[in-house]
Amino acid sequence: MSLLTELDTAATRIETSHAHGRTICRLWGDPAAPAIVLSHGSFGAWSHWVRNIGPLSERFHVMALDLPGMGESDQPPEPISAESMGAIMAEAIDQALPPAKRFQLVGFSFGGIVGGQAALILEHRIDRFTIIGSNALGLPLAERGEMARPNRDMTADEIRAVHRQNLGVIMFGDHSRIDDMALDLQQQNTRRARSRSGAIPRGDSLAHALKALTIPVRGIWGAKDATAGRFLPERQALFAALPNCESFTIIPGAGHWAAYEAADEVNKLLLA
Numbered sequence: 001m002s003l004l005t006e007l008d009t010a011a012t013r014i015e016t017s018h019a020h021g022r023t024i025c026r027l028w029g030d031p032a033a034p035a036i037v038l039s040h041g042s043f044g045a046w047s048h049w050v051r052n053i054g055p056l057s058e059r060f061h062v063m064a065l066d067l068p069g070m071g072e073s074d075q076p077p078e079p080i081s082a083e084s085m086g087a088i089m090a091e092a093i094d095q096a097l098p099p100a101k102r103f104q105l106v107g108f109s110f111g112g113i114v115g116g117q118a119a120l121i122l123e124h125r126i127d128r129f130t131i132i133g134s135n136a137l138g139l140p141l142a143e144r145g146e147m148a149r150p151n152r153d154m155t156a157d158e159i160r161a162v163h164r165q166n167l168g169v170i171m172f173g174d175h176s177r178i179d180d181m182a183l184d185l186q187q188q189n190t191r192r193a194r195s196r197s198g199a200i201p202r203g204d205s206l207a208h209a210l211k212a213l214t215i216p217v218r219g220i221w222g223a224k225d226a227t228a229g230r231f232l233p234e235r236q237a238l239f240a241a242l243p244n245c246e247s248f249t250i251i252p253g254a255g256h257w258a259a260y261e262a263a264d265e266v267n268k269l270l271l272a
Contacts, residue, residue: 003181004050016095021074023092025065029057034127035103036060036270037093039111039118041133041257042201043193045071047185048108051263052270059271063103065092067114069195080195082136082205086117093122101125106270108132108259109227110197116209123215128246130218130270131206133225133256137238138204142229145169163187173224173255182260201227207238216246220269222254222262 011026026046036056040048046064056062068076068088076085097103102125107115112134119129135141147166150159163186168175172182210217219239221232228235232250239248249269254262 003054004047004185007050007053014096016092018088018091020077020088021068023065023068023074023088024072025063025092025096027064027096028053028062029060031061033059033061035097035101036062037097037103037105038062038064039089039105039107039115040064040067040070041109041111042197043070043190044108044111045189045192047071047189048111048257049259050181050185051260052267055263055267056270060104063093063096065089065096067111067195070193071189072192075194080198080200082113082117082200082203085114085195086119087121089114089118090121093118102127104128104130104270106130106132107134109134109256110201113197113200113206116206116213119213119215120209123213126215128216128218129213130220132220132259132266133222133227134206135201135227136203136206137210137235138207139234139238140231141202141227142231144226144229160187163190167257170226171255171257172261173222173253174261177261182257210238210242214244216244217242218246218269219248220258220266221248221250222256222258223250223252224254225256225258227256 014025016023038049045066049064066073068085112131113136148162150162167178236248239245251262251265259266
């Protein structure tokens with residue numbers, strides 16, 4: 001049995017509802033333990049956290065949701081915005097966790113952008129907000145290689161090669177770490193993703209949220225994050241200027257999907 005199947009089988013699956021459909025949440029661990037909520041990246045699903053859920057569930061009651069229009073969750077209304085998706089995410093958390101339950105929030109990439117808006121709504125319940133490689137900080141994005149698109153005329157091997165190329169372009173710092181599970185997840189998640197982040201990561205919605213929040217915040221970035229590139233110092237400076245910033249950690253050698261590529265290091269930080 002694969003790790004993904006083991007986690008899916010062990011999860012408590014909850015369908016939460018909002019005015020436009022359902023948000024699917026999964027939970028692991030002891031409900032009496034401190035809670036941690038994981039918000040995945042664009043073109044992803046809860047499975048972006050496949051290498052983190054097990055270790056985290058030894059200490060936390062772990063919740064990982066599928067963002068609106070991704071994974072199993074229903075499509076959000078148009079036009080899509082960080083604010084509208086954040087409101088849906090906040091509703092899902094309110095329904096999936098007991099009302100008085102406090103939690104830590106962790107957002108990867110687009111999940112951190114949406115999480116910033118959810119945090120503005122649920123700040124009274126959040127102990128700490130950790131952001132991993134997110135944009136929408138009002139800062140430049142690095143230039144990167146072209147992403148390839150699979151098509152129906154390709155063989156299965158050719159499609160897999162496209163996903164390997166794309167993981168190397170955007171997600172991994174060390175291409176030798178792209179394994180079969182990462183390829184399986186990329187193929188599955190991109191096929192199911194219906195929502196598109198569009199221009200949201202090029203905006204500044206997360207920067208505004210961070211300036212408004214008073215809860216402790218942390219940043220975790222891979223040193224080889226393809227979306228930050230040579231502009232990583234500007235991201236570090238933005239966090240350093242926040243009075244409520246606890247830390248900003250750069251993980252050597254890791255790329256954008258640091259929670260997968262450098263799972264041991266990220267898990268250690270989240271468990272600290």
